Amino acid sequence: MDHRCPAAHPEDPTACAGPVVVTVLDAQNAGADGCEHHAARLLASLERGRVYPLPHAPAGAAIRVFKASDGIRPFCWYENAPRTELSQLSRAENRARHCR
Template sequence: MDHRRCPAAHPDDPTPCTGPVAVTVLDTTNAGANGCEHHGARLLASLAGGRVYALPDAPTGAAIRVFKAADGIRPFCWIEGPRTEPSQLSRAENRARAHL
């Protein structure tokens, strides 16, 4: 059985890929990785100032789905333990806290 995963999958993230490699996620220095939508979103959520772009043969809407999913995912979400600092929360959680 082939257990290879997309380049965007963090080595410590135990989740499998979902779908084909469809997006490129770039950090603020333009270093990046191609990935499935699932791992692309998890990677984007773990980057400050990251960007996502659909690959030429990606399904329609792939980049926006990744962008929207990343908003609700905590950085390095596979790490267990208490999460209380803003850098440990999702962007959506931080927005909600700002409106309290």
Template sequence: MARCPAALPTDHTPCAGPAAVTVLDADNAGADGCEHHAARLLAILDRGRVFALPHAPAGAAHRVFKAAAPQDERLNRLADAISTSPAMPC
């Protein structure tokens, strides 16, 4: 059985469902993948991003992001996003 493009050559685990997200690296090179392999790919990328495909189940990109990032890293990214967001008008 073929595995998704996001599966790393050293990762011999089976796909966990159909391709649901696209993982992009800092140069916008990307691969579609199941949530399982996409999380593993995202975890090794520096400044990687994840986007749900149009047919993905609700929350797919969020689940991949959560699975890929250690808790402290997610908090650091959240803090960076909050501190760099433009001010909201009242």
């Protein structure tokens, strides 16, 4: 397999989409730098995660990652996993359920 960014989960089969441009931090401030694609997937899998642009990031990179993560289910690479708990749905799906 080709080299992938540090934000790519070992079980996520997808390739990086562009250069490493952001840092994703979890609630304990542990972090990983990543491309926008893997950073969004990582952020979607974290509770109280945050994303910050690296100094060389193009304008809006962190915002794009934040917005993309909203519609991604946690650990989305587990495509056949049952999604029965609220914690297994995307933030957007949870908002939609609570707005009915």
